[in-house]
Amino acid sequence: MSTALILGPVRLDTRSVVRFSVTDGWQYPDHDVVETKPKLQWTGTQLRSASIGLCFHMRWCDPAAEMAALHGLGGAVRAWPLMRGTGAWLGRFVVTNLSETDRWTTPDGAPLWVEADLKLTEWAGQPLTGIGPALVRAIATPLLRRLR
Numbered sequence: 001m002s003t004a005l006i007l008g009p010v011r012l013d014t015r016s017v018v019r020f021s022v023t024d025g026w027q028y029p030d031h032d033v034v035e036t037k038p039k040l041q042w043t044g045t046q047l048r049s050a051s052i053g054l055c056f057h058m059r060w061c062d063p064a065a066e067m068a069a070l071h072g073l074g075g076a077v078r079a080w081p082l083m084r085g086t087g088a089w090l091g092r093f094v095v096t097n098l099s100e101t102d103r104w105t106t107p108d109g110a111p112l113w114v115e116a117d118l119k120l121t122e123w124a125g126q127p128l129t130g131i132g133p134a135l136v137r138a139i140a141t142p143l144l145r146r147l148r
Helices: 063-075 133-147
Strands: 003-007 010-013 017-023 049-057 080-084 089-105 111-122
Touching: 003 017, 010 063, 049 063, 063 089, 063 111
Parallel strands: none
Antiparallel strands: 003 010, 003 080, 017 049, 049 111, 080 089, 089 111
16 A cells, blocks of 8 residues: 555555645735835745545544544644655644544444544744654655555
């Protein structure tokens, strides 16, 4: 199974990732000027945000275990490195929202098919994890080679 994304210690495979988007932004507040149009001033880059649509099905994974791992990432209250399966560095992100929808369950309520939406926001401060892009690449490159 191919890896689509790696978020901290959690690998998300290509079957599970159904949607992935990254949003970048730049801030340009406007300033009123007498008798003419307002002026724009670039004040900085906005924090990057990412949204991941996920589907966990009993045919290829344990949906409850996958959701527990994602809840663990959010509950850890720290920034995690986010990388594509190719090893491309996307930044350090914190989990800001995780929504879960059970599609199928066993009679006792154990999930068989779960759809989830994971929202991430870039952490631009000092590394909470102590892991920088160079170290993550050095660790992930051999792992990714073994997965291919």
